[in-house]
Amino acid sequence: MHISDGVLPISVAVGGYVAGAGLAAWSARRASNEDLPKVAVVTSAFFVASLIHVPLGPTSAHLLMPGLAGALLGPVAFLSIGLGLLLQSLLFQFGGLTALGANALMMGVPAVACGWFFQKYKGRTQLRQTIIGGLAGASGTALAAVILAILLATGGEDFFGVAKIALLAHVPVIIIEGIVSAFTIGFLARVKPSLLMHSFRRPQIPAHG
Amino acid sequence: MGDVNVIQMPLWQLFAMVVAPFGLLAVVVTLLRRRIRRRSAEKGDPDWSVPQLEGAAGHSLIHRWDVRCKIVTIIVYSFMITAIRQMTPALVAIGLSCLVLIVARVSMTKVLMRILAIAGFITMFLLVMPFTVPLHKGDTVIVFGGLNWLQFSMRGFNLAATIAAKAVAITLLMEPLLATAPLPVTLQGLSRLGVPDMAGQMVLLSYRYINVFRHEARRMATGMQVRGFRKRTGVATVQALANFLGMLFVRSFERTERVFDAMRARGYRGLFPEQTLKRQRPADLVGAGLWLTVGVALLVFDRMIV
Numbered sequence: 001m002h003i004s005d006g007v008l009p010i011s012v013a014v015g016g017y018v019a020g021a022g023l024a025a026w027s028a029r030r031a032s033n034e035d036l037p038k039v040a041v042v043t044s045a046f047f048v049a050s051l052i053h054v055p056l057g058p059t060s061a062h063l064l065m066p067g068l069a070g071a072l073l074g075p076v077a078f079l080s081i082g083l084g085l086l087l088q089s090l091l092f093q094f095g096g097l098t099a100l101g102a103n104a105l106m107m108g109v110p111a112v113a114c115g116w117f118f119q120k121y122k123g124r125t126q127l128r129q130t131i132i133g134g135l136a137g138a139s140g141t142a143l144a145a146v147i148l149a150i151l152l153a154t155g156g157e158d159f160f161g162v163a164k165i166a167l168l169a170h171v172p173v174i175i176i177e178g179i180v181s182a183f184t185i186g187f188l189a190r191v192k193p194s195l196l197m198h199s200f201r202r203p204q205i206p207a208h209g
Numbered sequence: 210m211g212d213v214n215v216i217q218m219p220l221w222q223l224f225a226m227v228v229a230p231f232g233l234l235a236v237v238v239t240l241l242r243r244r245i246r247r248r249s250a251e252k253g254d255p256d257w258s259v260p261q262l263e264g265a266a267g268h269s270l271i272h273r274w275d276v277r278c279k280i281v282t283i284i285v286y287s288f289m290i291t292a293i294r295q296m297t298p299a300l301v302a303i304g305l306s307c308l309v310l311i312v313a314r315v316s317m318t319k320v321l322m323r324i325l326a327i328a329g330f331i332t333m334f335l336l337v338m339p340f341t342v343p344l345h346k347g348d349t350v351i352v353f354g355g356l357n358w359l360q361f362s363m364r365g366f367n368l369a370a371t372i373a374a375k376a377v378a379i380t381l382l383m384e385p386l387l388a389t390a391p392l393p394v395t396l397q398g399l400s401r402l403g404v405p406d407m408a409g410q411m412v413l414l415s416y417r418y419i420n421v422f423r424h425e426a427r428r429m430a431t432g433m434q435v436r437g438f439r440k441r442t443g444v445a446t447v448q449a450l451a452n453f454l455g456m457l458f459v460r461s462f463e464r465t466e467r468v469f470d471a472m473r474a475r476g477y478r479g480l481f482p483e484q485t486l487k488r489q490r491p492a493d494l495v496g497a498g499l500w501l502t503v504g505v506a507l508l509v510f511d512r513m514i515v
Contacts, residue, residue, distance in 0.1 A: 004327045006375030007334070010292040033407070037472065038465050040411035044418035045461035048426050049454050054447060055440045063454075072458065083411055087419070090387060090412075096327070096379055097284065097386075098291050158368055161341020162334060176447070183451030184458075192459045 002085070002103050003151065005096030012154045016101030020082060023108060027078035035076075042073065043080045047087060054176055064173070066107050067140025068181050070115025071133060072188075072195060077115055078108035102151050110143035118185075122196065129196065130186035137181020138174050145170035212346040220354025227361070231336060238328050245322060271313040272389045275493035276398035282497040283386045287379045289504035296367060298511040299374035305503065306381035313385040320384045327380055331373045338369035392416065393481075410481060418468075422461050429453060 008016070031039060046069055053062050069077045082104040089100055114136040122129050148170075149163040188195050218226075271279065293299050310320060342365030344350065351361040387395065396409035433453065440446055 002330070004330045004376045005287065005379035006291055006372050008291070010288060013288065013291055028407075036407050036411060037414055037477075038469050040414035041418045041465040041468055042462060043411070044415040045422050045458060045465075047415065047419050048422040048461075049457055051423075052426070052450065052454070054450055055442050068454075083408075083415060086412065087415060091416075096376065097383065098287050098379065158338070158342045158365065160343075162337045164341075165333065165337050179444070179447050180451045180454065183448050184455045187452050187455030188458065191455065192462075195458065195462060 002088075003096070003099040003106070003148070005098050007155070008099055008102055008151060009155055012151065013098050013102060016099070016103075016105055016151075018101070020101035020104040020108070024079050024082045024104070027075055027082075027108075027112075030075040031079070036079075039073075039076055039080055040083065043083045043087075046080065047084050050084070054180065063177060063180060064107065064141055064144065065137070065177070065181070066111040066144055067114040067118075067137035067177065068133075068184060070111035070113070070140060071118040071136055071181075071185060072115075073111075074115050074119065075112055077111040078104075081108040081111055106144050106147045106151060109147065110140040113143060114140040126186060126189045129189045130182050133185025133189075134178045134182025137185075138178030140181075141170060141174045141177040145174065213344050214347070214349045216349065216351045218351055218353050222351075223353035223359075223361075226351075227336075231332065234328075234332065238325055241321065242325055245318060245325075248318075269312055269314045269389070270496075271309070271385050274389075274496055275487065275489045276390050276394055277401055277489065278493040278497040279386065279389070280395070280398050280402065282500045283382055286500060286504045287382060289501075289508055290375050290378050292508060293375055293511045294371070295511050295514055296371050296374065297514065298507050299371050299378065301510070302378035302507060303374055303381070305507075306378045309385050310381055313389055315384045315388050319388065320381060323380050323383055324377065327376055331376055334369040334372055335366070339363075339365040341365070342368065406480070413481065418461075421464075422457070425460060425464075426457055429456065 028036065046065065050063055050065060066077075066081065069081060073080055085100060085103050085107065089097055089103075117139070118132055118136040122132050145167050149167045152159050152163040152166060185196065290299075290302050293302065310317075339361045340359065342362045344360070344362060345364070349363040351363070353359060353361070390398075393413060396412055400406050400409045430453070433449070438449055440450075
């Protein structure tokens with residue numbers, strides 16, 4: 001769920017932009033300058049993946065995947081998610097122009113946190129990677145929901161009700177997200193484990209002198 | 210809550226005032242979505258969302274406006290709209306946005322799609338806020354058929370409606386902002402305004418590759434369907450979808466490497482060729498000034514009325 005225009009107080013919207021830009025700059029510094037085009041292309045893969053709907057009883061939910069992005073991309077995930085959201089608000093208008101910074105914080109911070117969690121505890125066996133991956137996926141969405149609720153609640157006590165409902169609406173998504181992340185990470189652990197080492201690292205040696 | 214004006218209404222009014230309008234809204238939104246999807250499927254271009262990349266057609270005032278002025282003006286104006294607190298100025302803002310739409314002569318279908326995209330989130334506010342807003346002195350609440358736990362607060366409804374109006378007013382401006390110039394020109398305008406070059410290039414690259422990976426995903430999905438996969442609620446479906454995702458990532462990460470190697474082999478050094486931007490005319494600045502003055506006037510109007 002993305003925040004749309006006109007919901008957040010102006011100070012929060014502007015603050016979200018400032019904090020989001022700062023974190024994006026930090027995130028960009030973690031990749032070498034040469035890798036940034038690659039980040040862009042990988043972002044479109046995540047973008048396409050987020051369009052996939054998982055059937056859930058009578059309705060369906062589409063995946064948000066902050067946890068998965070964090071596990072695969074590491075700190076660069078923030079930049080990637082910010083870019084994805086920018087594209088989404090440019091092309092689809094999910095999440096407005098003025099709320100872009102706040103939306104990037106809501107999805108990007110959980111991604112980086114869960115990516116760190118996954119890298120720290122993933123261990124070596126496939127089973128363990130699957131379980132930790134599932135936990136990272138579920139907690140990524142849970143954290144995003146909490147941040148969403150906090151952002152909504154900055155509007156004052158009038159917004160508390162909406163914040164609570166938004167939080168509750170995420171519960172089924174959190175469960176699905178956890179299961180899908182677990183299976184996806186399990187698949188990658190079997191098929192291409194090198195992807196789980198996160199591909200974008202700050203190079204140890206400067207690339208060109 | 211002694212100081213709250215309570216209006217008693219029979220229970221059927223709840224259906225007439227709340228359930229029926231929202232049900233109608235949901236039906237209309239669903240029908241419109243389906244209709245637009247079907248129409249775009251007939252035309253063979255499912256990407257309703259994609260603003261024209263190469264050469265935007267049109268010669269309206271907005272098309273001819275300098276791209277830097279346009280970006281700055283519309284973004285600043287959008288933030289001004291966000292700061293509105295009252296209902297009337299928000300409605301005036303919607304009127305102004307419609308005026309801009311008429312001047313810009315953009316595709317109304319796309320504008321409609323953007324409105325439909327925010328409908329869900331906004332409807333949540335309209336449905337939840339009237340019932341959850343804390344009651345203050347002098348508020349008017351409607352109680353339906355003696356159900357005391359279900360109080361429809363007029364202040365909450367007003368607040369939610371104002372939010373909805375602001376969201377619509379800003380959303381209406383997105384199409385004039387984005388579809389009145391080719392995307393590369395818009396991004397170039399951004400980079401002239403001090404946004405790092407790399408950001409604009411990343412947007413262009415991922416914009417291109419979204420469509421590539423979409424095709425890839427569609428091909429994989431067709432393969433799954435041919436082998437008899439149908440989406441159901443259950444662990445088996447989720448597992449199949451997860452494998453699908455994993456495969457999509459494996460393929461696209463590998464493709465990324467190949468793409469990047471190919472770009473470097475063709476001499477990519479971190480820059481794409483740029484088109485020359487038209488020079489800024491004084492009229493562009495005057496237009497920006499006028500528009501922003503209207504925004505300030507709206508805000509003053511908003512703060513004056515109580």
